[in-house]
Amino acid sequence: MVHVQRQVVHDGSLLAYALPKGGNDEDPKDRWVELTDDVAIPLREHMEK
Numbered sequence: 001m002v003h004v005q006r007q008v009v010h011d012g013s014l015l016a017y018a019l020p021k022g023g024n025d026e027d028p029k030d031r032w033v034e035l036t037d038d039v040a041i042p043l044r045e046h047m048e049k
Helices: 037-048
Strands: 002-004 007-011 014-018 031-032
Touching: none
Parallel strands: none
Antiparallel strands: 002 031, 007 014
């Protein structure tokens, strides 16, 4: 599972971090997302390096 607290958004020609869609400081809309093994295993291996 991954805790999504920020997303990457386009700000003109720049990339920036923002709260997930519909979020604000009072209700950030963060969420937990389950990953498939195709993503979770390589991610876990990378994080262990």
